[in-house]
Amino acid sequence: MSPSMLCGRFELHLERPFIMGIVNVTPDSFSDGDQHFEADEAIAHARLLIEQGADILDIGGESTRPGADPVSVQEELKRILPVIEALRSADIPLSIDTFKPEVMRKALDAGADLINDIYGFRQPGALEAVADSNCGLCIMHMQGEPKTMQHTPRYDDVLRDVEQFLHERLAVMLAAGVNKRRISLDPGFGFGKTPEQNYLLLRRLQELDSQGCPWLVGLSRKSMIGHVTGRVPAERVAGSIAAALAAVARGAHIIRVHDVAATLDAIKVQNAIEHGAFYD
Numbered sequence: 286m287s288p289s290m291l292c293g294r295f296e297l298h299l300e301r302p303f304i305m306g307i308v309n310v311t312p313d314s315f316s317d318g319d320q321h322f323e324a325d326e327a328i329a330h331a332r333l334l335i336e337q338g339a340d341i342l343d344i345g346g347e348s349t350r351p352g353a354d355p356v357s358v359q360e361e362l363k364r365i366l367p368v369i370e371a372l373r374s375a376d377i378p379l380s381i382d383t384f385k386p387e388v389m390r391k392a393l394d395a396g397a398d399l400i401n402d403i404y405g406f407r408q409p410g411a412l413e414a415v416a417d418s419n420c421g422l423c424i425m426h427m428q429g430e431p432k433t434m435q436h437t438p439r440y441d442d443v444l445r446d447v448e449q450f451l452h453e454r455l456a457v458m459l460a461a462g463v464n465k466r467r468i469s470l471d472p473g474f475g476f477g478k479t480p481e482q483n484y485l486l487l488r489r490l491q492e493l494d495s496q497g498c499p500w501l502v503g504l505s506r507k508s509m510i511g512h513v514t515g516r517v518p519a520e521r522v523a524g525s526i527a528a529a530l531a532a533v534a535r536g537a538h539i540i541r542v543h544d545v546a547a548t549l550d551a552i553k554v555q556n557a558i559e560h561g562a563f564y565d
Contacts, residue, residue: 288499288538291466292421293398295378297340299499301564302533302552305380305541306331306339307505310364311348324367331372337546341399341539342375344368345382349403349431351475351508358387369395378421386410393418401501403427403476405454416461423469423501424454428477443482447472448493455496469501469539480512487528490535503541504528505548526551534559 287300297303310327331342346364347356365381365388372379373396380399381392386408389400393414399421406412406424415422426447428438440446451470459465472493474483486493490500504510510524511517522544529540529548533555542548556562 288497289466290421290469290499291419291464292341292378293419295398297378297421297499299538301556301562302537303340303539304338304545304549304552305341305343305501305539306334306337306545307541307543308334308342308344308368309348310344310346310368324364324371327368328371331368332375334545335375335377338549339377339545341378341380342372343380343382343401343541344372344397346388347383349382349476351431353431358385361385361388362391365392366395369397380421380423384408384411386414389414393420399423401425401471403431403473405450406458407454412458412461416458416463420467421469422458422463422467423471424451424458425471425476426450426473431476438477438479438482440482443478443485444489444493447486452494452496455498465496465498469499470495471501471503474502474504475507475509480509483507483509487531487535490532490537495536499538500532500536501539501541502532502537504532505542505544522547530555 289299290297308327308331334342344365346361369379369392378398379396380401381397382401383389384402384404400415401423402411403425455468458468472486505525506518506521510521510528514521514524526548529542530551532540533552
């Protein structure tokens with residue numbers, strides 16, 4: 286039975302893989318630099334992703350690439366709020382990629398439907414900011430913090446360590462009264478993991494117990510793709526699609542990508558081959 290997820294104004298029926306299109310409103314994203322830094326450009330890009338078939342938009346006002354410097358609450362809000370407000374009427378779930386409680390609250394007030402938190406709602410006040418809302422939540426695993434997470438990642442057993450972390454965070458959320466149907470889990474590819482650890486996680490994703498929550502995975506254009514292909518981020522589309530298909534084959538429900546149209550085409554063909562499933 287396919288899971289469903291409560292997500293703000295929407296209920297997501299995940300009988301097929303959903304595509305989450307990335308909308309960076311940052312000057313220093315690892316993948317697309319400042320191409321969509323200004324609000325008008327970000328909004329135009331978001332509308333293009335919708336036309337290409339995105340099911341969800343993930344809006345970010347702070348880069349979380351390895352080595353990234355933090356930005357202030359005020360600057361992050363200045364970047365994302367105009368984008369949320371402009372897209373609120375687009376009839377598509379709006380996810381906000383943030384770990385700051387104040388940004389979460391303001392984004393939800395502006396109309397966001399999902400909070401995608403790389404810290405797994407561990408920052409002081411983060412859980413309280415979202416517990417009583419009806420937004421969807423993504424709990425991600427990360428070892429360390431963005432500025433230093435790739436220096437020396439260490440695990441006793443990366444699969445079991447990631448699984449244990451996600452189970453512990455899920456238990457905390459449920460104990461706070463959060464409806465389990467609001468929650469998705471992300472193993473955190475590229476966040477405090479070596480290339481070998483990333484590929485082990487991907488290869489054995491189906492062995493991880495999600496406790497019935499949907500898997501949301503982000504692999505698009507990441508360094509693990511470049512590690513294998515030797516290509517710069519803008520040239521990692523084909524490798525990213527291969528990784529996305531591998532994730533879907535291993536049970537991923539939501540795929541976070543830069544290249545919506547190409548990824549969607551590939552997933553449609555995969556579904557036709559594997560399941561005889563055809564959808565618009």
